[in-house]
Each structure stands twice: as C-alpha cells, then as structure tokens.
Amino acid sequence: MKSICKSFPGVKALDDVHFSIHRGxxxxxxxxxxxxxxxxxxxxxxxxxxxxxxxxxxxKNVTLNGPKQSQNMGISIIHQELNLLPxxxxxxxxxxxxxxxxxxxxxxxKLFSEAQKLLDDLGFDxxxxxxxxxxxxxTQQMVEIAKALSFQSKVxxxxxPTSAITEQEAAKLFQIIKxxxxxxxxxxxxxxxxxxxxxxxxxxxxLRDGCxxxxxxxxxxSPEQIVNMLAGREMSQIYPERAKEHGDRVVLEVKxxxxxxxxxxxxxxxxxxxxxxFSGLMGSGRTEVMESIFGSTSINSGQMWIENQEVKxxxxxxxxxxxxxxxxxxxxxxxxxxxxxxxxNITLSTLKKFSGFLQKxxxxxxxETAESYISQLKIKTPSGDTVISNLSGGNQQKAIIAKWLESxxxxxxxxxxxxxxxxxxxxxxxxxxxELAAKGTSIIMISSELPEVIGISDRILVMASGKxxxxxxxxxxxxxxxxxxxxxxV
Ligand SMILES: Nc1ncnc2c1ncn2[C@@H]1O[C@H](COP(=O)(O)OP(=O)(O)OP(=O)(O)O)[C@@H](O)[C@H]1O
Ligand SMILES: [Mg+2]
Numbered sequence: 001m002k003s004i005c006k007s008f009p010g011v012k013a014l015d016d017v018h019f020s021i022h023r024g025x026x027x028x029x030x031x032x033x034x035x036x037x038x039x040x041x042x043x044x045x046x047x048x049x050x051x052x053x054x055x056x057x058x059x060k061n062v063t064l065n066g067p068k069q070s071q072n073m074g075i076s077i078i079h080q081e082l083n084l085l086p087x088x089x090x091x092x093x094x095x096x097x098x099x100x101x102x103x104x105x106x107x108x109x110k111l112f113s114e115a116q117k118l119l120d121d122l123g124f125d126x127x128x129x130x131x132x133x134x135x136x137x138x139t140q141q142m143v144e145i146a147k148a149l150s151f152q153s154k155v156x157x158x159x160x161p162t163s164a165i166t167e168q169e170a171a172k173l174f175q176i177i178k179x180x181x182x183x184x185x186x187x188x189x190x191x192x193x194x195x196x197x198x199x200x201x202x203x204x205x206x207l208r209d210g211c212x213x214x215x216x217x218x219x220x221x222s223p224e225q226i227v228n229m230l231a232g233r234e235m236s237q238i239y240p241e242r243a244k245e246h247g248d249r250v251v252l253e254v255k256x257x258x259x260x261x262x263x264x265x266x267x268x269x270x271x272x273x274x275x276x277x278f279s280g281l282m283g284s285g286r287t288e289v290m291e292s293i294f295g296s297t298s299i300n301s302g303q304m305w306i307e308n309q310e311v312k313x314x315x316x317x318x319x320x321x322x323x324x325x326x327x328x329x330x331x332x333x334x335x336x337x338x339x340x341x342x343x344x345n346i347t348l349s350t351l352k353k354f355s356g357f358l359q360k361x362x363x364x365x366x367x368e369t370a371e372s373y374i375s376q377l378k379i380k381t382p383s384g385d386t387v388i389s390n391l392s393g394g395n396q397q398k399a400i401i402a403k404w405l406e407s408x409x410x411x412x413x414x415x416x417x418x419x420x421x422x423x424x425x426x427x428x429x430x431x432x433x434x435e436l437a438a439k440g441t442s443i444i445m446i447s448s449e450l451p452e453v454i455g456i457s458d459r460i461l462v463m464a465s466g467k468x469x470x471x472x473x474x475x476x477x478x479x480x481x482x483x484x485x486x487x488x489x490v
Contacts, residue, residue: 001017001018001019001040001043001044001055001276002018002052002053002054002055003016003018003052003054004016004017004018004019004040004043004050004052004053004055005017005018005050005051005052005053006036006043006048006050006051007051008390009382010382010383010386011210011382012210013036013210014036014039014040014043014050014210015209015210015211016053016211016212017036017040017053017207017210017211017212018212019044019205021038021155021186021187021188022186023154023184023185023186024181024182024183024184024185025181025186025187025202025203026181026186026187026189026190026200026201026202026203026206027186027187027188027201027202027203027205027349028189028190028191028197028200028201028203028204028205029041029189029190029204029205029207030190030191030192030197030204030205030207030226030229030230031207031208031213031230031422031426032208032230032231032378032394032396032422032423032424033392033393033394033395033397033421033422033425034209034380034391034392034394034395034438035098035207035208035209035210035230035392035419036209036280037159037190037207037481038080038190038392038393039157040207041077041157041159041165041188041190041231041404042071042077043055043064044064044068044075044077044155044157044188045064045070045071045075045076045077045157045488046065046066046067046068046069046070046071046075046226047066047067048065048078049064049065051364055072057074057075058154059446060375062164065421068097069142071097071151072151072312072405073154074151074152074154074155074158075117075153075154075155075156076148076151076155076156076157077148077156077157077158077159077356078144078145078147078148078156078157078158078159078161079144079159080160080163080190080393080420081393082137082140082141082144083144083322084132084140084143084144084147085132085427086131086132086133087132087133088132088448089112089128089130089131089327090115090119090126090127090128090129090130090131090132090143091111091112091114091115091116091128091129091130091133092111093132093143093147094115094118094128094143094146094147095111095114095140095150096147096442099111099115105267109419111128112128112129113447114126115128118146118149118150119146122145122146122149122172122176123144123172124142124172126139126142126146127145129258129459136282136283136287137164137329137330138164138165138166138169138282138283139184140163141163141165142165142169144160144161145161145173145176147359149176149180149347153185153425154184154185154186154274155185155186155187155188156180156186156187156434157187157188157190158186158187158188158189158190159190160190160192160420161189161191162191162193162196163172163191163232163248163419163420164314164329164416166240166281166282166283166284166294166448167448169282170196174196174199174200177189177200178200178381178459181451186225189201191423192420192421192423193396193449194223194226194227194423197218197489198218198223201218202217202218203215203216203217203218204216204218204221204226206226206229208231208232208251210231211422213229213230213232214229215239221459227423229421230422230423233423238423238426238427238430238455239427239430239456240427240430240434242434242437242458243434244273244437244438245439246271246273246274246275246437246442246458247271247272247273247440248271248272248274249271249272250269250271250272250305250308250437251271251272251306251307251410251411251442252269252270252293252304252305252306252411252442253268253269253270253304253305254266254267254268254269254293254302254303254304254397255267255302255303255304255305256290256301256303257292257299257302257304258295258299258300258302259288259292259297259298259299259300259302260300261461262285262288262369262466263285263288263289263292263467264466264467265467266285266289266302266467266468267468268461270411270442270444271442272440273437273438273441273442274437274442274443274458274459275433275434275437275441275443275445275456275457275459276443276444276445276457276458276459276460276461277445277446277447277453277454277456277457277459277460277461278290278444278445278446278447278460278462278463279447279448279450279453279460279461279462279463279482279485279486280448280462280463280464280486281448281464281486281487282448284463284465284466284486285368285463285465285466285467286415286446286463286466287329287415288445288466289327289463290415290444290446291326293313293319293324293325294313294315294316294319294324294389294413294415294456295313295314295315295317295318295319295421296315296316296319298314305325306322307317307323308413320409321412322335322410323394323409323411324409324410324411324412324413325349325404325407325411325413326410326413326415327400327401327404327410327412327415327417328411328415329413329415329416329419329446335400335403336386336388336396336399336400338377338387338388338389339389340387340388340390341384341385341386341387341388341401342374342379342381342383342384342385342386342387342388343366343367343371343384343385345388345399345400345402345403346369346370346373346374346399346402346406347366347370347403347406348403349371349403349404349406349407350369350403350407352405354385367384369406370384371384371403373399373405373406374399374402375403376428376432377398377399377401377402377425377428377429377432378398378424378425378428379391379395379398379399379402380392380395381395381399393420394420394421394422396446397419397420397421398421398425398429401414401417401429405432405436407439408436409441410440410442411441411442411443411444412436412441412442412443412444413443413445414443414444414445414446414448415446416446416447416448417429417433417445418447418449418452426452430455430456431444434456436466445457450479450482450483451479452476453482454478454479454482455479457474457477458473458474459471459472459473459474460472460474460477460482462486463484464485464486464488464489465484465488465489467489469485469486469488469489470484470486470488472487
C-alpha cells in the first residue's frame, strides 16, 4: 500500500501511509486508539475506498471494489467489531458466503459437518449448531477467527483478535498463526498487548494520528522504543499509586449465591472504597455472578446485603436504585446507542441530572460534562456532536465507560474495562477508578489481564468452574499463584 490517504468528515484518518507485508510474515500493526489501524485494513479488505494512493498485490496494481473482490484475491479479515449474524447458527455464519447446496436446498448435513470439522481441526470447543446469540463474546470471536480461516487466503488481517478471549485460547490462536505462517500466509496482527507483539510478530509498523510513525524488526525494538513511536512521548507509570487505603465498612455482602450449572456458593464482602479484582478464565462464571448481583439474571439460592440491609434485587432497575452500576463486557451491544452522539451517550444514564424544570435538558451542562470526559480520557472525536458509531473501536469504549463513571454509583462493577483500549487511556481509566475509590465508591473489576488485576486491585478473588478458588491481598498476589487457582478443576 503506497501513499494511502483517507478522510472522514472532520478527520484525516490516514495521511500518506505506506504498508507492506511479505509471504509468511507476521506484521504487528500498532497505534493508539484512533490512529487509523482499522481504517487502513478496511481499505486493504475492500470495505473502504481510499481517497488516493496505490495498492499492489503480488506485484500488480489493483483496485479493490468491495470486500468480495478482496476476498477472492486472497485477503480476509477478522473484524474488530464482531460481524456475525446473531440469529443464525455458528455453521451458517462461517459459510454464509458459500452455503453448501443440494439442488436448490441448503445441505444442512454437509453444512454442520464441515463447520464442525473446521472447528475441531482448530481445536475450538464450539458446537457448529449453536446459535451465535447464545455464545459469549469470546466464543463469538473464535467463530470469527474460524470463519476467516475457512477461506483460501494469502493475507489474513486480525483486528484485535484476542481482545475477548482467554490466555489459553490466545495460545491456541498463536499456534494457528505459526502454522499459517509456515504455509506462506501473511498475517497482519493488530493488538494493544505488547507481550503478544513480541511473541508472534516478525516486524512492527506503528501509526500515529494517521501517519507512519516508525517500523522495525520486533527483535530489535525495545518496548520503550515502541511506546515512544506509539505516543510520541515518554510513558510514565501505567498503574498510578493508591493515595488512600480503603475503608473497613462492608458495603456489599454476597452469601452463597448459586445458579445451578453456572456458579455455586459464591460468598464475598466488598468494603467501602475498595477495588476488588475478579480474576479467572473465560467461562469461569465471573460475568454471570455479576449479572445476578445486578439483577439481570436470577439465582436459585443465596442472599445479599447492601450496607447491612438485606436486599432482593429482581431487576436492573432495582439494582440502580440501590446504587449499583454495571459496565458490561459486551459494551457495543449492551452499552451504547450507536446513532446517538458522543455527548448523548456519555450523559445517557444521568440525563435526570441535567434536566431542570419541566424536564428540560440543560444542554450547556450536558455538553460541559461530556467535554470534560472527552479531554480526560482523550476520546478522539471531531466533537461531542459526532455520532458515536463513527469513532474508532477503542474510543467508543472510552465514551461508554465515561457514561458509567459519570453516574457515580455507590458500587461500580466493571467487566473487562480496558479491553481494546490503548496503554495511555488505560492509565487514565485506572486513575479515574482510584479517584472514585478514594471518594468512597466500591469497585468490582473483572479482568482477564493478570498485570492489570494485580496492578490495580486491593484484593483479588479468583474463580474457576463457577466457584471461588482463591483470594489474595494485593501484596501477596503473583501471576503464578492466580493462574494456579484459575485452572483448578478445569
Ligand atoms: N466510518 C467512519 N466515519 C467517520 N470517522 C471514522 C470512521 N471510521 C473511522 N473514523 C475515524 O478515523 C480515525 C481512525 O479510526 P480507526 O478506526 O482506523 O482507528 P484504530 O487505529 O483502529 O483505533 P482503535 O485502536 O481504537 O480500534 C478515528 O478518528 C475515527 O474516529
Ligand atoms: Mg480499530
């Protein structure tokens, strides 16, 4: 790709960018949220047309008119935003563009058996007959991966493929990447996780504000050099120091929460101003426990107290009334209104605060609040009036988190809060979490990133197969100890 330029209203997303990939090479494409990574790759996969620039494939100039053409040429993409059709089965999603037919009718037997074979060969434990809507985000991501691998590709683009899967599944994916590489397939790998880049990439290419900011052999670049290219500045400490110890008053107590087949006997206490980390593998039941505390799903047995008062939360409305807030894992579907502006999304859950006499919204105040989050979290957007779905993936995440931070709940539950967010903005989110905690908000954070859980929590509970299998104070937690508990009985 040579001299690629692409503008959207109010943003120059790519400015004279060059990019290349060889047979059998794994190239890490890096950059902060909004740097232009997905846009560049959407151009390569025929989804966007560049304003100017040239693309050569196997030595020939090509014009890519649409994704189909790009795919036929041998370029496939695993999208950052999951693109599956929720009401169809896994198998139908995988073969959507070339469904096997028997005469004019769909050959269901062949469809399911071929899809199952593909999944089994990849070592993915997924039933090809399941409906996509019944799968967790992580499993959906694995279906996307299987789908991209079902084409005869020469170049496979993976846009943050590990953002929702566990370390174990990621290890499986890396194994697959190695095999693909040996077959001569080129892989573009987008990720915000530095360790992964070192593990699998031969070369890294860094974008910053839509321009090339540097590239090099991954073995020859130090993490500091890469971070410097990413941000154009030195990064100080990622995990901010905790200024104040948490209180000793119990704010939330959960006792023997059980939902048959999902989790069992979950008991814990949460203190005022505490940050309690929930670690574990995907599918260990963490999200489900939080959903039941928040009243979006029910339990078979168990009790719960908020500030020493027994409460029975039957709906999310009850939960909000008791001062709970939950930032869901699947933020794109559960957390935002795509056609609303950034400002409207940030102030969505707190509109009441901005409404005065006769429910009239105070637009000035609404705007000021949104602006302060936009600058604090460095949300990259032309303005607060931009429609949120036009933001880059990571910047959408930041806006949705801002919404919940603004609701200033008594108990804030965050499910994988920094997934897909660049290092700089992660640090800002940690800072805000600490500030909220210092003001007395109690926080539960589910995170699959061990350095993050250890770096930010006061205390860590580990779950495996629906049970709590370990508890550590910040000082005693190590990645090894946590992993040991996380894999107990798995
Ligand atoms: N369809 C669109 N309409 C308007 N602006 C867009 C559109 N797609 C991307 N942009 C803008 O282009 C810029 C680059 O976005 P892009 O999605 O390529 O970033 P990214 O590097 O993939 O970031 P992230 O790490 O957050 O996924 C951003 O400022 C984004 O808001
Ligand atoms: Mg992106």
